[in-house]
Amino acid sequence: MIREPNHASTYRRDIDGMRAIAVTLVVLYHGFPDTFTGGYIGVDVFFVIFGFLITKLIFQELESNTFNFKNFYTRRIRRIFPALIIVLYCTFFLGYATMTAEELKNLTGHVKSAVTFLSNFQLRKEIGYFENSAEFKPLLHLWSLAIEEQFYILWPTILYVAFRLESTFHKLILALIILSFAANLSVVNHNPSKAFFYPHTRFWELMVGGIIAWGEVFSSKVQPKELPRIFYNLFFCLAIASLLSATFTLKRSVDYPGWWALIPVISTMTLILTGTKSTFSNRVFENRYIIVLGLISYPLYLWHWPILAFLRLLSPKPSFTLIAASLTVAIILAFATWKLVEIPCRQLTKPRFILPILALPLLALFALGDFTERKEGFKGRTHVADLELEIESIKEPKETRVSDGSCQQF
Numbered sequence: 001m002i003r004e005p006n007h008a009s010t011y012r013r014d015i016d017g018m019r020a021i022a023v024t025l026v027v028l029y030h031g032f033p034d035t036f037t038g039g040y041i042g043v044d045v046f047f048v049i050f051g052f053l054i055t056k057l058i059f060q061e062l063e064s065n066t067f068n069f070k071n072f073y074t075r076r077i078r079r080i081f082p083a084l085i086i087v088l089y090c091t092f093f094l095g096y097a098t099m100t101a102e103e104l105k106n107l108t109g110h111v112k113s114a115v116t117f118l119s120n121f122q123l124r125k126e127i128g129y130f131e132n133s134a135e136f137k138p139l140l141h142l143w144s145l146a147i148e149e150q151f152y153i154l155w156p157t158i159l160y161v162a163f164r165l166e167s168t169f170h171k172l173i174l175a176l177i178i179l180s181f182a183a184n185l186s187v188v189n190h191n192p193s194k195a196f197f198y199p200h201t202r203f204w205e206l207m208v209g210g211i212i213a214w215g216e217v218f219s220s221k222v223q224p225k226e227l228p229r230i231f232y233n234l235f236f237c238l239a240i241a242s243l244l245s246a247t248f249t250l251k252r253s254v255d256y257p258g259w260w261a262l263i264p265v266i267s268t269m270t271l272i273l274t275g276t277k278s279t280f281s282n283r284v285f286e287n288r289y290i291i292v293l294g295l296i297s298y299p300l301y302l303w304h305w306p307i308l309a310f311l312r313l314l315s316p317k318p319s320f321t322l323i324a325a326s327l328t329v330a331i332i333l334a335f336a337t338w339k340l341v342e343i344p345c346r347q348l349t350k351p352r353f354i355l356p357i358l359a360l361p362l363l364a365l366f367a368l369g370d371f372t373e374r375k376e377g378f379k380g381r382t383h384v385a386d387l388e389l390e391i392e393s394i395k396e397p398k399e400t401r402v403s404d405g406s407c408q409q410f
Contacts, residue, residue: 015049016294017285018271022046023297025247027304027330030141031323038250041243043144044205044257044264046301050148051209052272058156059217062163072156074355079298081358082345083337084145087302088114088365091138094310101377103136103313108369108377110139115366117149124197135312141305143197150199151206169218173211180204188258195257202257205265212272232278239270292335299342300334307333 022045029039061067088111095107113122120143134140162172181204188195195201246263254260274281284290293300307326311318318326348354372378 012275013291014271014275014281014285015053016291016297017281017287018045018049018268018294019297020290020293021243022049023293023300025243026141026301027327029247030305030308031327032320033252036247037252038246038248040252040256041246041250041261041264044261045243045268046144046297047148047202047205048209048265048268048272051151051206052213053209054152054155054206055159055210056213056217058159059169059213062159063217067156067160069156069160073152076152077358078345078348078354079342080145080149081362082341083299083302084114085358085361085365086337086341087299087306088139089361091306092365092368094306095138096378096381098310098313099377101379101381103377105373105377107138108372110137110142111369112366112373113146114139114142115362115369117146119143119146120150120197120199121146124194136309138306138309140309141301147199147202148206151203155206155210169214170211173207173214177204177207177211180207184257184261185259188255192255192258195255205257205261208265208269209272212269226277229277229279232274233280235270236274236278236280239267239274242267296331296334296338299337300330303333303337304330 022042025036025039025042025045027039027042028036029042033039058067058072061072092107092111095104099107110119110122113119119139123137123140123143158172158176159169162169180200180202184195184201184204187198187201242263246260246267250256250260250263271281276282304327307330308323311322311326315322345354
């Protein structure tokens with residue numbers, strides 16, 4: 001979900017195209033889960049792309065002896081925090097205006113975990129007793145961003161130490177992939193929610209992207225003989241067909257990730273390796289609308305789910321038209337965020353000042369969330385009593401704002 005580094009020599013338009021596919025799958029799944037039943041695999045597509053881009057950047061800088069932890073994390077903060085801060089504040093204040101005291105209190109717990117990038121652990125802890133159902137949690141989708149950030153913390157250090165010790169990168173990465181995938185298989189059958197949310201059962205997907213990056217950076221000198229273009233076209237078509245097939249056939253009831261995650265992971269790996277060598281890939285990913293969708297994929301991912309969650313809070317069974325309109329609003333907000341927030345932050349001539357600027361609103365947001373929890377969700381708000389009476393009057397609350405604690409896969 002993170003935009004590619006600004007290096008002209010490494011920029012690939014097809015990567016933005018892949019991000020467009022990934023965010024489209026996720027958005028359609030969240031908007032129309034009964035139709036796009038397996039669209040949640042879009043997150044797995046994001047994981048592989050993310051692992052590829054970040055690992056490639058680290059390898060390039062290690063090779064040129066320019067890698068610096070401070071610069072690395074500064075770039076990541078500049079890319080992730082601005083849009084995230086805006087979405088978190090908007091979500092909190094919209095929750096203040098529309099939620100009951102208990103719902104707002106629960107939301108602020110999610111705000112705090114989002115600020116600290118621990119959303120995946122928070123959601124895992126809530127499974128089984130949290131009273132709000134999954135589709136009414138406006139920040140539920142940030143579990144995947146938390147896993148990416150946890151990967152940020154560990155992966156650069158592992159690669160840096162391995163480089164200094166002159167370790168063989170591909171053997172190290174392959175070993176870690178096997179260990180993480182084995183952990184995924186060992187957990188998913190008896191505790192699928194743990195396998196779904198925990199980082200050690202998900203990191204293998206990002207590391208698959210890492211092994212592709214190793215091949216691109218360190219094996220480029222070998223210049224392997226290229227296959228006829230017809231094979232690359234065939235691989236591209238098979239990868240796209242696999243993603244589409246999984247989108248319409250996988251169900252939320254399957255034990256995921258497990259073996260099933262191999263479908264989006266291998267398909268994405270195939271798309272990356274195919275690259276611009278496929279005529280079909282070039283034609284599809286040269287479309288400017290697909291490229292723009294890929295460019296705004298991160299803010300679109302951030303915006304779309306809170307909008308849908310609040311829609312379902314206000315209208316438990318929204319129509320197709322309402323959902324489509326909400327997703328249109330999300331796209332507009334995503335484009336505005338990309339154009340007015342992300343791009344200016346990347347173009348700052350003195351980026352060192354961006355860190356304290358971004359740190360202050362995050363600290364303030366965490367403090368606001370903590371204060372709201374201690375105030376029990378501000379029960380004194382004038383509209384809260386009427387809202388709670390309205391919810392009590394609904395005959396089947398489990399179909400609206402209250403659930404048995406079960407969690408869907410996102």
